[in-house]
Amino acid sequence: MQDITILLVDDEPDILEIVGYNLSSEGYNVVTAENGADAVKAAKKHKPNLIILDVMMPEMDGIEACEQIRKIPDLQNTIITFLTARGEDYSQVAGFDAGADDYITKPIKPKLLVSKVKALLRRLKAEEGEENITKVGDLTINRDEYKILNGEIEIILxxxxxxxxxxxxxxxxxxxxxxxxxxxxxxxxxxxxxxxxxxxxxxxxxxxxxxxxxxxxxxxxxxxx
Amino acid sequence: MQDITILLVDDEPDILEIVGYNLSSEGYNVVTAENGADAVKAAKKHKPNLIILDVMMPEMDGIEACEQIRKIPDLQNTIITFLTARGEDYSQVAGFDAGADDYITKPIKPKLLVSKVKALLRRLKAEEGEENITKVGDLTINRDEYKILNGEIEIILxxxxxxxxxxxxxxxxxxxxxxxxxxxxxxxxxxxxxxxxxxxxxxxxxxxxxxxxxxxxxxxxxxxx
DNA sequence: TAGGTTTTTTAATATTATATTTACTTTTAC
DNA sequence: GTAAAAGTAAATATAATATTAAAAAACCTA
The missing domain is CATH 1.10.10.10 (Winged helix-like DNA-binding domain superfamily/Winged helix DNA-binding domain)
Known part of the structure; x- marks a missing residue:
């Protein structure tokens, strides 16, 4: 697995710990912050691939943090997802306005969260699309997938x-x-x-x-x- | 409407009856239990989509029942909501720890309850919508349910x-x-x-x-x- | 938790695809 | 024309995988 960094932002240490643990054990780098202001700093510093952002936080709430992070040039491709308590429907709307890609509802079910994170990162990868592919003439050489296309025909070597x-x-x-x-x-x-x-x-x-x-x-x- | 089953658990027959009636008349299948232990059994047997669980019950209280139910593999996607008397705030916290998704306060207003149930089921559907299902050729791989269809034939791996x-x-x-x-x-x-x-x-x-x-x-x- | 069952892993052996060598033939540059 | 370099097909070696059976874990269930 490549080196994927996730920034996890919540003011409740319990959540940081439990979610952080689950993500770490899936092999992701996890960086945490406890409020929006710190989150923006951490985002600048670590350039995470994915940010999980609690909506309700002291100092700076998730929505404002999201807006600020969206302005950081290096993080245009970062995926931002909100954590929101079930029922706080407004936050979803406001969150999408602020530039969020998705949201996850509390209470958090670790397995669901992990699978959601994976899905989001898959999307990221699809967008990036930058793979080890060489094209020369009719040949397409894909080193990652160990595949060679000669025109339309796949060749196994x-x-x-x-x-x-x-x-x-x-x-x-x-x-x-x-x-x-x-x-x-x-x-x-x-x-x-x-x-x-x-x-x-x-x-x-x-x-x-x-x-x-x-x-x-x-x-x-x-x-x- | 598909076949949606709701498990309703309360030790007061009156509540079972009145709430059960309201839910039935909305077209839901309603199964009832009068204590936590029975609830766990019923959950295993009927695999309800939604469980409404009274917190205060003899035999086994709602919180413990919830924990047990959450361990049942087939019921990972089931929504559990508590019934709690107003003021029993502790139960909300403990309930969420136990894996509940929502709570409804007593005294119950049937119309409110029905609309809440609908909202919860809508969410369930939304979650299911992004299910982890992959189709490749004849194969259908359902990661959530650990099931595989090879054409029409189900394969358990x-x-x-x-x-x-x-x-x-x-x-x-x-x-x-x-x-x-x-x-x-x-x-x-x-x-x-x-x-x-x-x-x-x-x-x-x-x-x-x-x-x-x-x-x-x-x-x-x-x-x- | 003992006993039975299923799943997972290991270990030993057989099989096979691939890599290399061999023994030759052909090409090419001078 | 010739010698060095490269091409070829077949033989052989080697490394990787397939196959089994059996042991070890994990998982149930009473």
Whole structure:
């Protein structure tokens, strides 16, 4: 799991503790604040991915805190969700006006909260959409999902072939020296015979297309679009 | 209207009758119990959508009953609301600790009660609306109820298998690395042997279909539709 | 809480996909 | 034309996964 930080703001220490515990044990970084003013400071400092904000707090209430946080440039993508007692319907409306993305009602059911948090973060991720994806020509190489698309067709490659293709395609046109390929795909310590790379290249040529891999004799290989 | 069941618990027959009458005439199924112990039994048996629970009762008081009911796995989504005499403020606090969602004060005004019940059920519906249901191909995965439909056939999976399937199916086509699977299904701290995942995959293949789970050697597994 | 049941994990073995080598043939640059 | 470099197919090795059965945990239920 990546490093996800959640800012949890409530004036009741009990809630901070119990919710914090539940979120921590799911692997999230949890930062807490006990009032709106501190929450704004903490948000600036920690740049959390998600903020859970109690509506009713001393110093500065959640709605005002939310408005302030929404103005922080770095936190445009942060998700803000309110904690509101059941029945305080006004706060939902006001909260959405202030820029909240969601709200969670008290009393808090930890499991529900955790699943809601997960859902929200999933949304965040979907919005960001920034994954390890390389597109070169017809090829789409998705390192996260270990998937390769050749046009519309999905190709499954064994690991070494995947790594090799991935390396070559990371810089189309560049000639990778055999030595460099060995270092990057096999690792510096591993010693393999002289024909190993060739065999893998051959398999890639079979699967991706003969014309995509050009041999530069005496040097290495390059990927061409 | 769907089939909504309300469990009404009070030791005074008069209240059962009058409130029961009002709720019935709104079209709800009403089940009653006269003490906490019976309430827990009735809850298990009827799986009501809403429970209205008197705080002061012989045998087992409402708060204890509430705690017990909250432990019943099938009733995680049930709304529990207390009936409390005005002034018994402590019960609100204790009640929320026990897992109650709301409270209604005595003396009861039937119309008020009915409208409150409607409001609570509306909320229930809203919560259900964002249920954790994933559909992929023929599979319907209901995370809330731990149920899986394969077409029309219901499949019950043990927890680990369920979690594993749930993870893989959350992103069909994506290859989940073994390490990620371990982190997400088993948790970062847990250490299990190297063949544990395989065994679970095998069981899923038996139950869901061999062709649905593809091995990507050296990397992990993926779910295909 | 003892006893039975289910679920989860382990461990030992078999199987398989992948990686590498081998033994050759072909290409290419000079 | 030739020697070095690369290509190829098949043989072999290796690492990863599949399969079982059985042990260990967890979970129920009376």
């Amino acid at each position: 064994p690991r070494k072939e995947f790594e090799l293709l991935s390396l070559l395609a990371s810089n189309p046109g560049k000639v990778f020296k055999r030595e460099d390929i060995l270092n990057k795909v096999w690792g510096n310590e591993v010693v393999v015979g002289g024909r190993t790379i060739d065999v893998h290249i051959r398999k890639l040529r079979e699967k991706i297309g003969d014309n995509k891999f050009k041999t530069v004799k005496g040097v290495g290989y390059k990927f061409v679009i | 043990p927890r680990k298998e369920f979690e594993l399937l749930s993870l893989l199916a959350s992103n069909p086509g994506k290859v989940f690395k073994r390490e990620d699977i371990l982190n997400k299904v088993w948790g970062n701290e847990v250490v299990v042997g190297g063949r544990t995942i395989d065994v679970h995959i095998r069981k899923l293949r038996e139950k869901i279909g061999d062709n649905k789970f593809k091995t990507v050697k050296g990397v992990g597994y993926k779910f295909v539709i």
